[in-house]
Amino acid sequence: MRISELAGASGLPVATIKFYLREGLLQPGLATSATQAAYDDGHVRRLRVIRALTGPVGLSVQQARTILGLIDDPGDDLYQTLGSAVSALPPVVEAASVDDPDPYPRARAALEALGQVYDPRFAAVAQLEAALTATEDAGMPLSEPRLLEYGRRLRELAEFDLEQMPSEPHAAVEYTVLGTALYEPVLLALRRLAHQDVAAQRTLGGDAD
Amino acid sequence: MRISELAGASGLPVATIKFYLREGLLQPGLATSATQAAYDDGHVRRLRVIRALTGPVGLSVQQARTILGLIDDPGDDLYQTLGSAVSALPPVVEAASVDDPDPYPRARAALEALGQVYDPRFAAVAQLEAALTATEDAGMPLSEPRLLEYGRRLRELAEFDLEQMPSEPHAAVEYTVLGTALYEPVLLALRRLAHQDVAAQRTLGGDAD
DNA sequence: TAGTATTGGAGAGCGTCACTATCCAATCAT
DNA sequence: ATGATTGGATAGTGACGCTCTCCAATACTA
Known part of the structure; x- marks a missing residue:
């Protein structure tokens, strides 16, 4: 898969993919010559993770790099790895x-x-x-x-x-680190909806001054 | 209280206060002449709220303006006001x-x-x-x-x-809107700490493999 | 009353950030 | 062989949150 195909598969402009490569968020493709590199499904998945982190989760490129780095190369101590991940989160x-x-x-x-x-x-x-x-x-x-x-x-x-954490170490790190980051927006949205739901009941139920 | 005193009381530079005035986040002081205005404790409190919203809560100036606007001038329907507040939140x-x-x-x-x-x-x-x-x-x-x-x-x-919502309408709006925004960071921090605490117990308790 | 300091207000400038656009020489596809 | 594409580097862009500078009007100070 060439970069233009990767762009097609991910829905991102080539310039943006180059930017992520330059910033070290996306692992380089397998260079097949001086002007060609091969990308695969792993790159497509990675791009999805990058967009999830920089979008809904709201991480900066810098923060996303840290999180991705922890997933790629976690320490042997899940506890410490989680700590590092948390300090990268806003x-x-x-x-x-x-x-x-x-x-x-x-x-x-x-x-x-x-x-x-x-x-x-x-x-x-x-x-x-x-x-x-x-x-x-x-x-x-x-x-x-x-x-x-x-x-x-x-x-x-x-x-x-x-x-519900997977037992395999690599999967466990990914689960914990990404789960911390990805589920937070879900949590907040649910809380807001719950508030609105409760408020609705109160309002309809007669919010006497 | 003059602007320089307000700056002293709030710990913010005068230029920043002028910026918030210009952006409509801070209500103007009571003009006593063409080059003088009087500020009071309400302005100090407001500045604290502004900093809380743009800091830990992470709102943009634009979003903070919307939230503050809802508190200053809420609709008569708490349910709808809450909805407007939520759409202003990231x-x-x-x-x-x-x-x-x-x-x-x-x-x-x-x-x-x-x-x-x-x-x-x-x-x-x-x-x-x-x-x-x-x-x-x-x-x-x-x-x-x-x-x-x-x-x-x-x-x-x-x-x-x-x-625990106050019964007085104005206070209720403030409680609901600010509570939605201000308590979210607390929630996230507690969740992260809970994860770390549980992870610590698992790790120490023998995370086999 | 003369002289200095401060004020509100407006405009422009600045540093950061996340892209985005341009260029280029090497290489690929036909 | 020739036009398109690539990886790579550099520069540009628009939004953002201040921050700086300037100004004439006014306030304090002697």
Whole structure:
């Protein structure tokens, strides 16, 4: 398959494919001469993943490169690989200073209350802290019971997710990393629809002032 | 309070505040002369909301303007206001053609299975469809049982959220609209942490092979 | 009242980002 | 042999979120 055929198969302009090649998102084709390279179905699939990550998931090219890199070449520790993947996902939050004895108090309190490990090195801990700070800054702090309710239910959902993880290591990494990224938009859409559904019932049911 | 004092109080450069004024995100101060305007605590709070929306929530200036506009001047129907807010939130998905008899088959199937209203005019329906399509494109489709599990739990969470809604209309709109936007990053961070926590237990518990 | 500082407002400039377009020499297809 | 296509490099583009500069009007300060 030549590049123009790959473009046809993927529905993307040749220029865009060249761009992804240059940026290292798409693995190079098998060079058959100085001006020719062969592409296959793997490239088509990869392009679909790239578009899924840069589109609905909303990753930058840089972030997508990191995620794809983890899938291509994961460490031997799933736990750490997941951590790396999370730190590549938005929102990007800069790490707190090393000196700070308690850089993420809100996140720490939440995780302790939930009985989950608190490790300030996790990107998601900083993300949680930033998100909680934002709710406070905007004047709508998340009450602790509510936070616990969220955490408890998401924890159950996470167990459900991990139960379905493939056993083969490479597949497991792909499942975990892509699953983290790809299912998030689904989750948000479902939450929004649920809110609308509940709001509709309330409204129709007589939202007395 | 003059603009330089507002800058001090909010920690933002004067130029940025002028930018938000120009873009219509921040309400103008009370003009006391041709070259002077008075700002108050409301402006400080508003700036905090703006930064929360454009920062952690990740909204563009354009999207933030829409959300803020809904809070300032909501319709009388909470349900519709929520719908407008959702369509301003990322990811932005273009609406399907009007002619298409079944533009969002995956979302429709999911909502019917969940027993929720399916209305193709909802932005979140298109978002759900796009998100589900992305999982398929990337080769990791969401199984129906899993989708139902997600939907069921998020629906419960939504009920929990709406129970705590203030009764005063203006506050209710603010709660619903800002809550949709502000709590999403919290949700995602908690999910990521839960995944990491579960993965840690699995890894330490002996991830054979 | 003279002189300096600050203000609101408008315009242009800047750095980043995700492409997109152009060019080129080597090679392929006929 | 000759026109099209390729990989590769470089430059251009349009959107975005600020940021800078300028200005005349006004405010404070002595």
